[in-house]
Amino acid sequence: MTYYLDFEKPIQELETKIEELKKLSDGGDIDLTQEIKRINKKLKDLKTEIFSNLTPWQKTQLARHPERPYTLDYISMMMDDFIELHGDRRFGDDPAVVAGIGKIDNCSVIIVGHQKGRTIKERIYRNFGQAHPEGYRKALRVMKIAERFKIPIVTLIDTPGAFPGIGAEERGQAEAIANNLMEISLLKTPIISIVIGEGGSGGALALSVCDRIFMLEHSIYSVISPEGCAAILWKKNSDVGVEDYARAASELKLTAEDLKEYGIIDDIIPEPLGGAHREPQEMAKRIKNKILTTINELQKVSVDELIQRRYEKFRKIGNFW
Template identity: 65%
Template sequence: MRAYLDFEKPLEELELKIAEMQELQISSNGLSNGTADISSLTETLENLRKEIFKNLTPWQKCQLARHPDRPYTMDYINKITDTFIELHGDRRFSDDLAVVGGLATIGGISVLIVGHQKGRGIKDRIIRNFGQPNPEGYRKALRLMKLAQRFDIPIVTFIDTPGAYPGIGAEERGQAEAIAVNLMEISMIDVPIISLVIGEGGSGGALALSVSDRLVMLEHSIYSVISPEGCAAILWNSDKGLNQEDFAKAAEALKLTAKDLLKFDIIDTILPEPPGGAHADPGKASITLKNYIIETIKYLRKIPRKQLLKNRQKKLRTIGSFSETRP
């Protein structure tokens, strides 16, 4: 049974009613007269869904990016690849399951895929560390990317993490160093790199897999230096604690939505999601991603390697904007 966010609740009753009527029609071998009613309710549902998702606030976008039914990296890999061979380990410490990677073909094109994986269900989420990589996860990602460079294979990364794991063990094994090395090394890998923010792009944990020739976001994903909760805790925490209004205010200030980041030239484009979000129709969302990946790789492949690196490094150096005020 699917989960519903607070602002999705108006959809729940209609969806359950439609499912009940469809089940009744199936059980009666089509003898039920409910076809017209189902059609009418479906139209009402689609109109309501469009209305709700047309004007989502930044905080609602955050909730949607974290939706428990939202497709994760492995969901997309299973839908868009013809073949996928997962590769493991950083050859230094261990295999971090919060980061998955391997060789794949998409529409007949060989690619290397690397991405964060949050996990389904409590057991899997614990194994995957809720999508929060340790240093060995980033080192594994870099090892695989260098392998792709050696064999001239384009790279696709999927970004979906609340951030790098902040535990003591991770810090002792060089979390910040691992992220910094990725930023430096990946910027010099001379094969096409596409980064796709499919859910939550949090802090340096997302940035370490975001160095690319094309950085794009799904319509309802987020990408930010810090979570709204973390931002609110730093700025407004008090003895009274924090509430949803504080988180909403922080989300608005952070400018973390795809529209905001496109406006600031942080990302290259926004990929539309099906009505109701990617979790409402994972198949359609997957087709959108697959088509973008294929078309973009074909385009980037035409650019000479030296020029590809120059373009990437110029893009990285020009990221960001600021305004100056004088007293």
């Protein structure tokens, strides 16, 4: 059963009507083909109108859609012979971060990404995609394997943020993130990052130091969530609501269009009409093509120049004059 967001209710009504007409038409004497075609055209026009005019808060909701493909979904659709690697060799394994090696067509790639859960049990196991320090240390360990064997790295970003629990802080959450920023910036191999859903705070940044960063059309990337921002700035007797979240989402400039305009990301990967979850295979194909094209470009650059460009890329962020 398809899950619909609030702003998708008109779409739900038309899709329900189409399904009802198909049931009436199947095995019956009534030919409703023309009527179904007419409503399908109306549905396509409605989708185009709605998804061409989404507000930042609506994009935030779409980026969190429970049916949106996650890292393991894209791995299964894009990669062959994937072998997952576990553990940070210090504390343990963190299921919120998936890391491993595989092939995209004939190109060997190390892939690292956040993994949310779909069922309640899996969400708890994956900690809702919020990584502990051992998750970031595992990511770095696997990335260093990529450097050793000169294999390109792809990271898939989809997290509300790093886990803020006591245990995570005791095991050095801030240090793990800071160390990743430093170490990844110096890795002698091409790195591509793609925000596939939420890119939240330092938890996202710890896996997105790279040579090229892309965002899916309806993903978000921000220093803080709209809810967290609203609670800090506009709490009214500890009560904040949807209007505050929508205002915060707009002020944060967290959409792909905003971030490309500011030069923080390099490009936007268009999503199928209605979002990545509507046509996951098509979305995976688009991501795969972007990865292969970018790897081909980056492998033509010398290692020294690659690292220098990476350094300059991040030094320029926030400089608008």
